[in-house]
Amino acid sequence: MSNGPHAKLAELGHTLPEVVPPVASYVPAVQSGQLVYVSGQLPSVEGKLLATGKVGAGVSAEQAKDLAQRCALNALAAIDSLVGLENVVKIVKVGGFVAAAPGFTAVPGVINGASDLFTAVFGEAGRHARSAVGVAELPLDAPVEVEVIVEVS
Template structure:
Protein backbone atom coordinates (compact mmCIF):
# COMPACT_ATOMS: atom_id res chain seq x y z
CA UNK A 1 0.00 0.00 0.00
CA UNK A 2 1.47 3.36 -1.01
CA UNK A 3 0.36 6.34 1.03
CA UNK A 4 0.71 9.75 -0.54
CA UNK A 5 -0.40 13.13 0.71
CA UNK A 6 -0.93 14.32 4.25
CA UNK A 7 -1.89 11.89 7.00
CA UNK A 8 -4.83 14.15 7.88
CA UNK A 9 -6.09 13.81 4.28
CA UNK A 10 -5.85 10.01 4.51
CA UNK A 11 -7.73 10.13 7.81
CA UNK A 12 -10.54 12.19 6.24
CA UNK A 13 -10.62 9.85 3.22
CA UNK A 14 -11.48 7.07 5.70
CA UNK A 15 -14.38 9.21 6.92
CA UNK A 16 -12.66 9.89 10.25
CA UNK A 17 -11.61 12.94 12.22
CA UNK A 18 -9.40 13.12 15.26
CA UNK A 19 -11.64 13.32 18.32
CA UNK A 20 -11.38 15.83 21.11
CA UNK A 21 -10.12 13.98 24.13
CA UNK A 22 -11.27 15.32 27.45
CA UNK A 23 -8.78 16.28 30.12
CA UNK A 24 -8.64 14.27 33.31
CA UNK A 25 -7.74 15.68 36.73
CA UNK A 26 -5.73 12.57 37.65
CA UNK A 27 -3.42 12.05 34.66
CA UNK A 28 -2.32 13.54 31.35
CA UNK A 29 -3.09 11.94 27.99
CA UNK A 30 0.50 12.32 26.87
CA UNK A 31 3.94 13.10 28.23
CA UNK A 32 6.75 14.22 25.96
CA UNK A 33 10.35 13.43 26.88
CA UNK A 34 12.76 14.61 24.19
CA UNK A 35 11.24 13.47 20.92
CA UNK A 36 9.40 10.56 22.59
CA UNK A 37 5.68 10.82 23.30
CA UNK A 38 4.18 8.48 25.87
CA UNK A 39 0.42 8.10 25.36
CA UNK A 40 -1.71 7.09 28.33
CA UNK A 41 -4.03 4.15 27.86
CA UNK A 42 -6.97 5.20 25.72
CA UNK A 43 -10.40 3.59 25.77
CA UNK A 44 -12.79 3.36 22.80
CA UNK A 45 -14.58 6.66 23.36
CA UNK A 46 -16.52 8.31 20.55
CA UNK A 47 -18.14 11.70 21.03
CA UNK A 48 -17.44 11.47 24.75
CA UNK A 49 -19.21 8.12 25.20
CA UNK A 50 -17.64 4.72 25.83
CA UNK A 51 -18.72 2.61 22.84
CA UNK A 52 -19.38 -0.52 24.85
CA UNK A 53 -18.64 -2.60 27.89
CA UNK A 54 -18.03 -6.25 28.59
CA UNK A 55 -15.67 -9.11 28.03
CA UNK A 56 -14.54 -10.14 24.56
CA UNK A 57 -15.51 -13.74 23.95
CA UNK A 58 -18.56 -13.41 26.20
CA UNK A 59 -20.65 -10.21 25.80
CA UNK A 60 -18.50 -8.66 23.07
CA UNK A 61 -17.81 -10.31 19.71
CA UNK A 62 -14.56 -10.23 17.75
CA UNK A 63 -15.70 -7.71 15.09
CA UNK A 64 -17.08 -5.35 17.72
CA UNK A 65 -13.81 -5.58 19.67
CA UNK A 66 -11.88 -4.78 16.48
CA UNK A 67 -14.00 -1.66 15.97
CA UNK A 68 -13.36 -0.65 19.58
CA UNK A 69 -9.62 -1.08 18.99
CA UNK A 70 -9.79 1.27 15.97
CA UNK A 71 -11.50 3.93 18.10
CA UNK A 72 -8.99 3.54 20.92
CA UNK A 73 -6.14 3.91 18.40
CA UNK A 74 -7.81 7.02 16.96
CA UNK A 75 -7.90 8.49 20.47
CA UNK A 76 -4.19 7.69 20.84
CA UNK A 77 -3.51 9.57 17.60
CA UNK A 78 -5.49 12.53 18.95
CA UNK A 79 -3.30 12.55 22.07
CA UNK A 80 -0.15 12.38 19.94
CA UNK A 81 -1.33 15.34 17.87
CA UNK A 82 -1.99 17.27 21.08
CA UNK A 83 1.68 16.70 21.88
CA UNK A 84 3.23 17.60 18.50
CA UNK A 85 0.56 19.63 16.70
CA UNK A 86 0.47 17.74 13.39
CA UNK A 87 -0.39 14.18 12.42
CA UNK A 88 2.43 14.13 9.86
CA UNK A 89 4.93 14.55 12.71
CA UNK A 90 3.83 11.31 14.45
CA UNK A 91 5.63 7.97 14.17
CA UNK A 92 4.32 5.07 16.25
CA UNK A 93 7.12 3.21 18.02
CA UNK A 94 5.23 0.75 20.21
CA UNK A 95 1.61 -0.14 20.82
CA UNK A 96 0.26 -2.12 23.76
CA UNK A 97 -3.24 -3.49 23.21
CA UNK A 98 -5.12 -4.78 26.24
CA UNK A 99 -8.21 -6.90 25.58
CA UNK A 100 -10.56 -7.80 28.42
CA UNK A 101 -11.29 -11.34 27.31
CA UNK A 102 -12.29 -14.77 28.46
CA UNK A 103 -9.40 -17.14 29.22
CA UNK A 104 -10.14 -19.21 26.11
CA UNK A 105 -10.53 -16.28 23.66
CA UNK A 106 -7.02 -16.35 22.15
CA UNK A 107 -7.69 -13.75 19.41
CA UNK A 108 -6.14 -10.71 21.09
CA UNK A 109 -3.75 -10.21 18.17
CA UNK A 110 -6.69 -10.16 15.76
CA UNK A 111 -8.29 -7.37 17.83
CA UNK A 112 -4.97 -5.50 17.81
CA UNK A 113 -4.67 -5.93 14.03
CA UNK A 114 -7.61 -3.56 13.55
CA UNK A 115 -5.71 -0.80 15.37
CA UNK A 116 -2.54 -1.58 13.41
CA UNK A 117 -4.46 -1.45 10.12
CA UNK A 118 -5.83 2.00 10.97
CA UNK A 119 -2.40 3.33 11.93
CA UNK A 120 -0.85 2.07 8.69
CA UNK A 121 -3.74 3.40 6.58
CA UNK A 122 -3.31 6.86 8.10
CA UNK A 123 0.44 7.09 8.77
CA UNK A 124 1.91 4.66 6.23
CA UNK A 125 5.29 3.34 7.36
CA UNK A 126 5.17 5.73 10.34
CA UNK A 127 2.22 3.68 11.59
CA UNK A 128 4.10 0.35 11.68
CA UNK A 129 5.22 -0.43 15.21
CA UNK A 130 6.44 -2.93 17.72
CA UNK A 131 3.34 -4.36 19.36
CA UNK A 132 2.05 -6.43 22.23
CA UNK A 133 -1.52 -7.73 22.46
CA UNK A 134 -2.55 -9.30 25.74
CA UNK A 135 -5.72 -10.61 27.34
CA UNK A 136 -6.59 -9.24 30.76
CA UNK A 137 -9.27 -9.99 33.34
CA UNK A 138 -10.67 -6.46 33.33
CA UNK A 139 -10.12 -2.87 32.20
CA UNK A 140 -11.26 0.54 33.47
CA UNK A 141 -15.03 1.18 33.21
CA UNK A 142 -15.46 -2.45 32.07
CA UNK A 143 -14.11 -1.43 28.64
CA UNK A 144 -13.34 -4.35 26.31
CA UNK A 145 -10.19 -2.67 24.89
CA UNK A 146 -7.51 -0.21 26.01
CA UNK A 147 -4.50 0.93 23.96
CA UNK A 148 -1.30 2.55 25.17
CA UNK A 149 1.36 3.89 22.77
CA UNK A 150 4.85 5.23 22.56
CA UNK A 151 5.42 7.57 19.63
CA UNK A 152 8.19 9.79 18.42
CA UNK A 153 7.97 13.27 16.94
CA UNK A 154 9.39 13.66 13.45
Protein backbone atom coordinates (compact mmCIF):
# COMPACT_ATOMS: atom_id res chain seq x y z
CA MET A 1 0.00 0.00 0.00
CA SER A 2 2.49 2.59 -1.24
CA ASN A 3 -0.01 5.43 -1.15
CA GLY A 4 -1.40 4.66 2.30
CA PRO A 5 -1.07 6.77 5.44
CA HIS A 6 2.27 5.25 6.50
CA ALA A 7 3.77 6.05 3.10
CA LYS A 8 2.35 9.56 3.22
CA LEU A 9 3.84 10.10 6.68
CA ALA A 10 7.23 8.94 5.39
CA GLU A 11 6.90 11.23 2.37
CA LEU A 12 6.27 14.10 4.78
CA GLY A 13 9.39 13.14 6.76
CA HIS A 14 7.59 11.65 9.75
CA THR A 15 7.70 8.27 11.44
CA LEU A 16 5.12 7.18 13.96
CA PRO A 17 6.39 7.27 17.52
CA GLU A 18 5.72 4.64 20.14
CA VAL A 19 2.32 5.04 21.79
CA VAL A 20 2.60 7.48 24.67
CA PRO A 21 1.79 5.73 27.95
CA PRO A 22 -1.09 7.33 29.87
CA VAL A 23 -0.16 9.67 32.72
CA ALA A 24 -3.32 8.81 34.70
CA SER A 25 -6.25 6.35 34.74
CA TYR A 26 -7.22 6.07 31.06
CA VAL A 27 -6.19 4.34 27.84
CA PRO A 28 -4.64 6.08 24.81
CA ALA A 29 -7.56 5.18 22.51
CA VAL A 30 -10.78 3.21 22.60
CA GLN A 31 -13.04 1.96 19.83
CA SER A 32 -16.83 2.09 20.02
CA GLY A 33 -18.53 0.84 16.88
CA GLN A 34 -16.90 2.53 13.90
CA LEU A 35 -15.46 5.38 15.96
CA VAL A 36 -12.10 5.56 17.69
CA TYR A 37 -11.76 8.13 20.46
CA VAL A 38 -8.17 9.17 21.11
CA SER A 39 -7.39 10.55 24.55
CA GLY A 40 -5.76 13.96 24.75
CA GLN A 41 -2.21 13.70 23.47
CA LEU A 42 0.59 15.92 24.73
CA PRO A 43 3.65 16.98 22.70
CA SER A 44 5.97 14.34 24.07
CA VAL A 45 8.74 12.22 22.64
CA GLU A 46 9.92 9.10 24.46
CA GLY A 47 7.97 10.12 27.54
CA LYS A 48 9.33 13.67 27.77
CA LEU A 49 7.50 16.88 26.92
CA LEU A 50 9.19 18.84 24.14
CA ALA A 51 8.28 22.10 25.90
CA THR A 52 6.39 23.42 28.89
CA GLY A 53 4.75 26.71 29.65
CA LYS A 54 2.26 29.13 28.16
CA VAL A 55 1.87 29.96 24.51
CA GLY A 56 2.44 33.66 24.06
CA ALA A 57 4.78 33.82 27.08
CA GLY A 58 7.82 31.58 26.73
CA VAL A 59 6.41 29.37 23.96
CA SER A 60 5.94 31.05 20.59
CA ALA A 61 2.88 30.49 18.43
CA GLU A 62 5.07 28.88 15.73
CA GLN A 63 6.69 26.53 18.25
CA ALA A 64 3.24 25.67 19.62
CA LYS A 65 2.01 24.88 16.10
CA ASP A 66 4.90 22.39 15.77
CA LEU A 67 4.00 20.97 19.19
CA ALA A 68 0.39 20.49 18.03
CA GLN A 69 1.74 18.52 15.07
CA ARG A 70 3.64 16.29 17.53
CA CYS A 71 0.38 15.77 19.46
CA ALA A 72 -1.23 14.69 16.17
CA LEU A 73 1.59 12.24 15.46
CA ASN A 74 1.11 10.77 18.93
CA ALA A 75 -2.62 10.47 18.23
CA LEU A 76 -1.92 8.68 14.95
CA ALA A 77 0.35 6.25 16.83
CA ALA A 78 -2.49 5.48 19.26
CA ILE A 79 -4.90 4.91 16.36
CA ASP A 80 -2.41 2.74 14.51
CA SER A 81 -1.77 0.54 17.54
CA LEU A 82 -5.49 0.02 18.13
CA VAL A 83 -6.93 -0.44 14.62
CA GLY A 84 -4.25 0.39 12.04
CA LEU A 85 -4.04 3.69 10.15
CA GLU A 86 -5.03 1.93 6.92
CA ASN A 87 -8.50 1.45 8.46
CA VAL A 88 -9.12 5.17 9.01
CA VAL A 89 -12.08 6.29 6.90
CA LYS A 90 -12.37 9.86 8.19
CA ILE A 91 -10.89 12.19 10.78
CA VAL A 92 -14.21 13.28 12.29
CA LYS A 93 -13.36 15.77 15.04
CA VAL A 94 -10.25 17.33 16.52
CA GLY A 95 -10.23 19.02 19.90
CA GLY A 96 -7.28 21.29 20.52
CA PHE A 97 -6.33 22.91 23.80
CA VAL A 98 -3.71 25.62 24.15
CA ALA A 99 -2.29 26.80 27.48
CA ALA A 100 -2.58 30.44 26.53
CA ALA A 101 -0.90 33.38 28.23
CA PRO A 102 -3.25 36.26 29.03
CA GLY A 103 -4.08 38.07 25.80
CA PHE A 104 -2.98 35.24 23.49
CA THR A 105 -5.84 34.76 21.03
CA ALA A 106 -4.19 32.97 18.08
CA VAL A 107 -5.31 29.58 19.39
CA PRO A 108 -6.80 28.35 16.07
CA GLY A 109 -3.49 28.92 14.27
CA VAL A 110 -1.69 26.77 16.84
CA ILE A 111 -4.09 23.86 16.39
CA ASN A 112 -3.61 24.11 12.62
CA GLY A 113 -0.38 22.19 13.31
CA ALA A 114 -2.50 19.12 14.03
CA SER A 115 -5.22 19.80 11.47
CA ASP A 116 -2.75 20.38 8.64
CA LEU A 117 -1.00 17.08 9.38
CA PHE A 118 -4.26 15.12 9.32
CA THR A 119 -5.18 16.68 5.98
CA ALA A 120 -1.70 16.06 4.55
CA VAL A 121 -1.82 12.38 5.55
CA PHE A 122 -5.46 11.55 4.69
CA GLY A 123 -6.37 14.15 2.03
CA GLU A 124 -10.06 15.00 1.95
CA ALA A 125 -10.72 12.29 4.59
CA GLY A 126 -8.48 14.28 6.92
CA ARG A 127 -10.68 17.39 6.84
CA HIS A 128 -12.63 17.52 10.08
CA ALA A 129 -14.78 19.45 12.51
CA ARG A 130 -12.75 21.10 15.24
CA SER A 131 -12.66 22.96 18.53
CA ALA A 132 -9.65 25.11 19.43
CA VAL A 133 -9.75 26.37 23.00
CA GLY A 134 -7.40 28.50 25.06
CA VAL A 135 -7.08 27.27 28.64
CA ALA A 136 -5.28 28.37 31.81
CA GLU A 137 -3.40 25.11 32.44
CA LEU A 138 -2.80 21.74 30.82
CA PRO A 139 -1.47 18.51 32.34
CA LEU A 140 2.24 18.55 33.23
CA ASP A 141 2.41 22.24 32.17
CA ALA A 142 2.15 21.21 28.50
CA PRO A 143 1.56 24.09 26.09
CA VAL A 144 -0.76 22.09 23.79
CA GLU A 145 -3.02 19.03 23.92
CA VAL A 146 -4.93 17.41 21.05
CA GLU A 147 -7.70 14.79 21.09
CA VAL A 148 -9.21 13.12 18.03
CA ILE A 149 -12.27 11.16 16.97
CA VAL A 150 -11.90 9.03 13.82
CA GLU A 151 -14.20 6.80 11.83
CA VAL A 152 -12.76 3.42 10.92
CA SER A 153 -13.81 0.61 8.60
